[in-house]
Amino acid sequence: MIPPPAAAKDDLLGVAEGLLEHTQKLVQYLSEHSITPPSLAVGARTDLWTTHGGEIEEQRTAITGLMQHLEKLLHGPHGFLHEYVSGNWEYGALYTLLEYNVLEKIPLDGAVLVDTLAEQSGLPAEKLLRICRLVACAGILLETEDGVFAHTAISEELVTDVGFRAWVGFQLYETRVASAHLADSLRRPNPFWTGQAAFEYAWGMPMYDWHRKHPEKGKRFAQAMESVSKGLDPGNGMIVDWFSARPDIHGDETSLIVDVAGKTGSFAAELAGIFPKPRFEVQDVSAALLERGKQSLAPELVDRVSFRERDLSATRSLDEYPVPKGSEGAQPRVVFLLRSSLWCLDDEACSKLLRSFLPVLDSLPGSTLLINDLVSPARGTFEPHVERVFRRRDVTVMTMHNAKQRTAAEWAAVMRDASPHFRVEYSEAYSSHSCRGLWQVDISGKVAEK
Numbered sequence: 001m002i003p004p005p006a007a008a009k010d011d012l013l014g015v016a017e018g019l020l021e022h023t024q025k026l027v028q029y030l031s032e033h034s035i036t037p038p039s040l041a042v043g044a045r046t047d048l049w050t051t052h053g054g055e056i057e058e059q060r061t062a063i064t065g066l067m068q069h070l071e072k073l074l075h076g077p078h079g080f081l082h083e084y085v086s087g088n089w090e091y092g093a094l095y096t097l098l099e100y101n102v103l104e105k106i107p108l109d110g111a112v113l114v115d116t117l118a119e120q121s122g123l124p125a126e127k128l129l130r131i132c133r134l135v136a137c138a139g140i141l142l143e144t145e146d147g148v149f150a151h152t153a154i155s156e157e158l159v160t161d162v163g164f165r166a167w168v169g170f171q172l173y174e175t176r177v178a179s180a181h182l183a184d185s186l187r188r189p190n191p192f193w194t195g196q197a198a199f200e201y202a203w204g205m206p207m208y209d210w211h212r213k214h215p216e217k218g219k220r221f222a223q224a225m226e227s228v229s230k231g232l233d234p235g236n237g238m239i240v241d242w243f244s245a246r247p248d249i250h251g252d253e254t255s256l257i258v259d260v261a262g263k264t265g266s267f268a269a270e271l272a273g274i275f276p277k278p279r280f281e282v283q284d285v286s287a288a289l290l291e292r293g294k295q296s297l298a299p300e301l302v303d304r305v306s307f308r309e310r311d312l313s314a315t316r317s318l319d320e321y322p323v324p325k326g327s328e329g330a331q332p333r334v335v336f337l338l339r340s341s342l343w344c345l346d347d348e349a350c351s352k353l354l355r356s357f358l359p360v361l362d363s364l365p366g367s368t369l370l371i372n373d374l375v376s377p378a379r380g381t382f383e384p385h386v387e388r389v390f391r392r393r394d395v396t397v398m399t400m401h402n403a404k405q406r407t408a409a410e411w412a413a414v415m416r417d418a419s420p421h422f423r424v425e426y427s428e429a430y431s432s433h434s435c436r437g438l439w440q441v442d443i444s445g446k447v448a449e450k
Helices: 012-032 054-099 114-121 125-137 153-160 162-180 198-203 207-213 215-231 235-244 266-274 287-296 347-355 358-363 384-401 408-418
Strands: 111-113 141-145 148-151 256-260 279-284 305-309 334-339 368-374 422-430 435-443
Touching: 012 054, 054 125, 054 162, 054 384, 111 114, 114 125, 114 148, 125 141, 148 153, 153 162, 162 198, 162 215, 162 384, 198 207, 198 384, 207 215, 215 235, 235 266, 235 334, 235 368, 235 422, 235 435, 256 266, 266 279, 266 287, 266 305, 279 287, 287 305, 347 408, 358 435, 408 422, 408 435
Parallel strands: 256 279, 256 334, 279 305, 334 368
Antiparallel strands: 111 148, 141 148, 368 435, 422 435
8 A cells, every 4th residue: 555645744834944044045046137027017027937947947837836835834725625616617707708709898008987898898797797797806817996997017918919818719619518527528438549538528529520620719729729839838949949949950051951740830930930941841641731932931031941741651762852953962951840849649550650661761862850849747747736737638628639648758659669770869848737748750770562
């Protein structure tokens, strides 16, 4: 029998003293480095909010953990659970404001009567008043006087950052409804990959099919994911850093970077803007996405970024990646990118896709497969209040797609199964909301028979 864990420090005064100590250290650090103190006033900006490392992150993590522990001690089990589950009503209120564009109708430099907001949004004034007041209690809005509302820095973020607002809307609607059906989806045998996701149980079809059927929600989801990849996910940054450290690749005009399952090619275009010499090819099964990418490509990138409709798991041959004209005798470097393409596949499908790269990796010295995907961190990597974010992601992936978010060890097993000839170098990076793995896959030894 496993013994129970040691009790956390439950001395109220001790927790409070810890809070004071770490807060004083944080304030001192901000002062010494001339960092603006935080404020929730409209227009407030501070590096405290955008720095995720070093002393700032250390002190913020300690303070957050102590605050959450103190709250549990003060409220007890009943009070904590009551507050924990009651947030659902606040989520519904905020989603209503987003759906009716109420926040955009409040001037950033002033305040407005709820009657005016109701008239402009087509909502009943008495109901809107109650909705706004609940949201204001969370500090998202500010009720300056009876029935008069103004922005805070939080609501300002939702007004000015369209992509982040889309992500918040997606979380408040699709994921909230799907999560309510997780328990029901498990009442019958429901293995990973072959079973039915809670989202499908709730909506009657897989998430991507549902978004195609409801294009306004699909557009919001696309905006949300683009925002997340830029602001909350370290994945793209890991790839940029990898190329930056390899001038032999990014400084060579014969290098070819192939973004597999690259959709519209927005990331390939971003890389092409950072690294002006290599060629890029975007591969995807969707002709519509590729065509959209062609139409949106900047004119100065047309000669360096190409698009190809392709069965992504079909075996690749060296003939597909010729040396560019005028480069006779040159040895091309091909780097295949697989970004967030494997997490939704079962082990067998992952192995099949990985094996499709073997012929080119084996025949073309210096070629590389670069994989960037979600990872479930090992238990105990973080303090529990930090680990909570990553366990939330585990359940999100399961709920929305019935996919299993793999640990680094499980990913390694998939790659060993794909080929004994793969030589793999692995690294991890974390943000406040995501853990990403980066695998550099090369060939070790000659593949005997293809």
